[in-house]
Amino acid sequence: MSTLQPYVGKWNGTLAAHLLNRTGFGPLPAEIERAVAAGLTKTVDGLLSPENEGSQFPMPVMPEVAEFPRRELAALSPEERKKKMEEIQRANREGVEAVRAWWIGRMWRSQWPLREKLVLFWHGHFTSSVMDVKVPRLMFNQNAFFRKNCLGDFRTLLVGISQDPAMLRYLDNNTNRREHPNENYARELMELFSMGIGNYTEDDVKAAARAFTGWTSEGEDFVFNERAHDGNVKTFLNETGRFDGTDIIDIILLQPCTARFMATKLLNYFVTDHPAPAAVEAVAAMLRSNGYQFKPVLRAIFTSDYFYSTTAYRSQIKSPAQLVVGSVRLLDIALDERALGIAMRGLGQDLLAPPNVKGWDGGETWINTTTLLMRYNYAGFLLSGDVPDAVPQKARARLNRLGKPKNKLALLYPPEVVDNAPKLVDALIARLLQTKLDAKARQWLLEQAETARLSERPVRVAHLIMSMPDYQLC
Amino acid sequence: MNDSFHTRREFLRKGIYFVAASATAPFFLTRTALALDSLAANSPTRGLPGVVDDRILVVIQMSGGNDGLNTIVPHAMDEYYKLRPTLGVGKKSLLKLDDTVGFHPGLAKVKDLYDSGKVAVIHGVGYQNPDRSHFRSMEIWHTADPKSKAVSYGWLGRYLDSACPGCDPRTKKINPMGGINIGGDMPVAMKSAKGVSIALENPDSFKWQPLIDEKSDAKNASATYEKLNHIVASNLDDPQIARLDFLSRVAMNADVSSDKIHDISKRTRSGGTYPATGLGNQLKIVAQMITGGLNTRIYYVAFSGFDTHANEPGTHERLLAELADEVSAFQKDLEARDQASRVLTMTFSEFGRRVAQNASNGTDHGTAAPMFIFGDHLKAGVYGKHPSLTDLDRGDLKFNTDFRSVYATVLENWLGAKSAPILGQQFEKLKFV
Numbered sequence: 001m002s003t004l005q006p007y008v009g010k011w012n013g014t015l016a017a018h019l020l021n022r023t024g025f026g027p028l029p030a031e032i033e034r035a036v037a038a039g040l041t042k043t044v045d046g047l048l049s050p051e052n053e054g055s056q057f058p059m060p061v062m063p064e065v066a067e068f069p070r071r072e073l074a075a076l077s078p079e080e081r082k083k084k085m086e087e088i089q090r091a092n093r094e095g096v097e098a099v100r101a102w103w104i105g106r107m108w109r110s111q112w113p114l115r116e117k118l119v120l121f122w123h124g125h126f127t128s129s130v131m132d133v134k135v136p137r138l139m140f141n142q143n144a145f146f147r148k149n150c151l152g153d154f155r156t157l158l159v160g161i162s163q164d165p166a167m168l169r170y171l172d173n174n175t176n177r178r179e180h181p182n183e184n185y186a187r188e189l190m191e192l193f194s195m196g197i198g199n200y201t202e203d204d205v206k207a208a209a210r211a212f213t214g215w216t217s218e219g220e221d222f223v224f225n226e227r228a229h230d231g232n233v234k235t236f237l238n239e240t241g242r243f244d245g246t247d248i249i250d251i252i253l254l255q256p257c258t259a260r261f262m263a264t265k266l267l268n269y270f271v272t273d274h275p276a277p278a279a280v281e282a283v284a285a286m287l288r289s290n291g292y293q294f295k296p297v298l299r300a301i302f303t304s305d306y307f308y309s310t311t312a313y314r315s316q317i318k319s320p321a322q323l324v325v326g327s328v329r330l331l332d333i334a335l336d337e338r339a340l341g342i343a344m345r346g347l348g349q350d351l352l353a354p355p356n357v358k359g360w361d362g363g364e365t366w367i368n369t370t371t372l373l374m375r376y377n378y379a380g381f382l383l384s385g386d387v388p389d390a391v392p393q394k395a396r397a398r399l400n401r402l403g404k405p406k407n408k409l410a411l412l413y414p415p416e417v418v419d420n421a422p423k424l425v426d427a428l429i430a431r432l433l434q435t436k437l438d439a440k441a442r443q444w445l446l447e448q449a450e451t452a453r454l455s456e457r458p459v460r461v462a463h464l465i466m467s468m469p470d471y472q473l474c
Numbered sequence: 475m476n477d478s479f480h481t482r483r484e485f486l487r488k489g490i491y492f493v494a495a496s497a498t499a500p501f502f503l504t505r506t507a508l509a510l511d512s513l514a515a516n517s518p519t520r521g522l523p524g525v526v527d528d529r530i531l532v533v534i535q536m537s538g539g540n541d542g543l544n545t546i547v548p549h550a551m552d553e554y555y556k557l558r559p560t561l562g563v564g565k566k567s568l569l570k571l572d573d574t575v576g577f578h579p580g581l582a583k584v585k586d587l588y589d590s591g592k593v594a595v596i597h598g599v600g601y602q603n604p605d606r607s608h609f610r611s612m613e614i615w616h617t618a619d620p621k622s623k624a625v626s627y628g629w630l631g632r633y634l635d636s637a638c639p640g641c642d643p644r645t646k647k648i649n650p651m652g653g654i655n656i657g658g659d660m661p662v663a664m665k666s667a668k669g670v671s672i673a674l675e676n677p678d679s680f681k682w683q684p685l686i687d688e689k690s691d692a693k694n695a696s697a698t699y700e701k702l703n704h705i706v707a708s709n710l711d712d713p714q715i716a717r718l719d720f721l722s723r724v725a726m727n728a729d730v731s732s733d734k735i736h737d738i739s740k741r742t743r744s745g746g747t748y749p750a751t752g753l754g755n756q757l758k759i760v761a762q763m764i765t766g767g768l769n770t771r772i773y774y775v776a777f778s779g780f781d782t783h784a785n786e787p788g789t790h791e792r793l794l795a796e797l798a799d800e801v802s803a804f805q806k807d808l809e810a811r812d813q814a815s816r817v818l819t820m821t822f823s824e825f826g827r828r829v830a831q832n833a834s835n836g837t838d839h840g841t842a843a844p845m846f847i848f849g850d851h852l853k854a855g856v857y858g859k860h861p862s863l864t865d866l867d868r869g870d871l872k873f874n875t876d877f878r879s880v881y882a883t884v885l886e887n888w889l890g891a892k893s894a895p896i897l898g899q900q901f902e903k904l905k906f907v
Contacts, residue, residue, distance in 0.1 A: 175833060183838050369672045373682055444702060463685045
């Protein structure tokens with residue numbers, strides 16, 4: 001397995017920037033310098049040893065789980081009931097916005113951004129959407145569950161997510177009863193969460209659905225409803241027994257396709273959209289030999305030759321989260337996190353509300369004529385505060401209410417740098433692109449810098465750089 | 475490299491035909507420019523009696539798996555009510571077409587269209603060995619290829635490729651091509667080998683917005699922006715360069731097409747009376763673009779929510795009513811603009827749902843389902859045979875009409891294309907157009 005040999009070459013700023021981009025969101029020059037000084041091993045060890053930062057990120061304000069309090073509502077007059085319903089809906093809407101903002105704040109300011117990147121990985125993998133779950137607190141709890149277990153083992157994640165109230169609601173397992181099994185969760189568990197399509201039969205789906213009957217929730221807690229559970233014998237993937245959901249998960253974990261499926265997903269997310277079959281096999285073998293513990297496997301990936309090869313280097317298209325959080329970090333912008341959530345939604349990644357149970361496809365699917373123009377125009381918004389024309393009326397009003405972004409380019413680039421157009425252009429290329437730029441492109445940027453008013457220079461040049469294909473890569 | 479074609483403006487100044495014939499112009503660019511900027515290019519292909527030959531297909535995707543049995547209700551089949559004790563649509567409320575089937579009451583406006591001869595219903599559409607995964611089944615409908623998972627282009631994309639021999643700059647014959655998706659996500663169905671179709675949410679805002687100050691004008695900044703986004707790739711084996719090339723192609727496509735679309739949206743007002751829903755907004759834009767003469771034959775819109783595993787009745791009724799009300803508004807809008815005779819609208823969903831209801835007062839993923847075709851110029855009626863409710867395949871309907879028969883009909887009898895090269899084989903055609 002030559003593809004996952006440890007990397008033994010030189011360690012420099014280019015590679016450190018690559019590592020920090022893939023394990024975080026827009027590394028700053030000082031962070032890159034620190035990683036160069038610390039060396040590869042120590043940097044990776046640091047990334048993989050996150051500490052509790054709870055006190056730094058106080059819990060968002062969310063309404064209690066209270067469903068529609070049916071009895072209470074029934075006692076009200078129609079007008080009062082309507083008013084009450086609207087109140088509940090507004091509280092939920094504001095609640096989910098607060099949870100989203102809280103998470104974005106962690107991506108932005110965490111000392112261990114890899115943890116947030118993994119939470120995003122698991123959110124895209126074990127998808128649930130607040131559109132169906134409705135209750136912000138349940139989405140928050142699921143997010144916290146991912147954060148706690150993101151570097152742990154896959155079995156804990158699978159069992160935990162199968163008992164997670166948001167997931168139980170999202171894939172209807174709450175109503176999976178033995179009289180009429182609901183197959184939704186069982187199917188997605190195999191197809192999207194563990195094995196991949198083509199590795200099981202329709203009968204396996206039906207058997208697994210029966211095994212998960214009675215797995216339900218009340219408020220914020222998992223509840224096993226024995227009366228709704230089908231305790232009879234099932235045959236699942238050629239094994240027979242009185243299986244419940246945990247047994248199904250254990251059988252799934254024995255399948256070689258599961259390790260390959262997860263290896264592919266990890267490589268897609270962290271290394272390349274098109275991993276070599278040998279790399280998939282190598283990571284799958286590591287997952288199995290490490291009891292599906294993610295931490296040692298991620299360490300091997302981040303210190304491998306493959307990770308620093310041209311296959312990986314700047315071959316990824318930034319996700320909207322990567323682009324938006326990275327941009328506010330690199331431009332040192334002050335802005336309400338809720339505005340960043342709106343921007344991500346406009347670019348095709350509405351956190352806590354993925355488009356469907358498959359999550360976001362990523363890669364080239366982030367980009368089409370509309371989303372690319374939106375990326376460029378949202379860069380303009382971050383720099384100038386002008387909301388792009390394409391933003392729908394409601395979101396526009398919300399963005400305007402949330403206040404204008406303020407960048408600190410004037411502090412980063414004092415007058416003597418701004419005065420010197422080549423110096424300014426090179427500094428902005430180094431900060432924003434972290435790679436060399438084609439000489440002709442640099443010349444065009446220089447020409448624009450020279451035509452701009454001095455006070456506008458940094459902003460103008462930054463916007464042009466951010467309106468380039470190059471800025472979309474990491 | 476020929477520097478003189480760096481920007482769209484220079485490129486338009488020098489002349490489309492000249493540039494298209496130039497070997498240095500990137501292929502995608504010539505295609506897009508030819509498609510969008512050459513109204514004269516919309517030359518007839520093969521005539522269809524009584525129809526101006528600039529026909530358009532609008533595809534409406536109903537995402538999530540629409541419950542076909544509760545859309546076109548087989549009210550004469552006892553099994554239906556037996557298997558759906560609480561979900562079955564009552565005989566009194568449904569809108570009967572005949573002694574066997576009726577529309578769900580949410581489809582009142584579709585019934586009106588049906589009565590005026592503007593709807594074809596095709597029963598039991600599906601394919602062999604149905605897949606119950608949303609994604610796989612959607613992919614099958616998009617690629618029109620149930621067997622292979624390796625098809626990367628969609629059936630509409632392949633049509634766009636094949637319909638466009640004139641896209642080869644060496645020939646003088648130029649046909650319309652390119653497709654427009656109204657919405658931010660490009661569907662697999664429209665992905666093509668040669669063309670770059672366009673996804674847009676809102677025509678007015680489909681442009682790059684420079685930051686300007688009083689010292690420098692927007693034109694100047696835009697020219698630089700165009701240059702920065704026009705990358706001439708040298709080595710596509712390097713993944714970084716391949717990605718930059720991809721991004722550059724999308725950027726230039728957006729750039730070339732945005733002026734044209736912007737122009738149409740300024741010249742041609744949107745109109746009609748559409749209820750305020752997502753689908754309505756999309757169809758309103760489609761009608762505006764059609765009227766404005768955007769030179770494309772394929773429009774695509776999607777709306778979702780059909781995955782009704784639980785508490786189906788209210789949700790399903792609302793979705794069907796949205797479809798019916800908006801399609802009806804669209805049809806009226808097109809008629810008022812004198813465009814209706816050249817537009818055919820087709821709906822599909824990735825699958826229907828299980829015949830028996832589940833314990834959550836909903837339905838799980840199923841198989842065959844009906845399709846709707848709307849238009850002023852079709853042979854209205856009911857096509858195909860309704861699937862049996864007694865002869866089931868493990869609780870699911872057996873399909874009667876291959877979905878590719880519907881595609882073949884649309885491709886050949888509406889768009890005037892040969893369907894076999896696009897669909898891989900010749901499928902039997904239906905008679906709705």
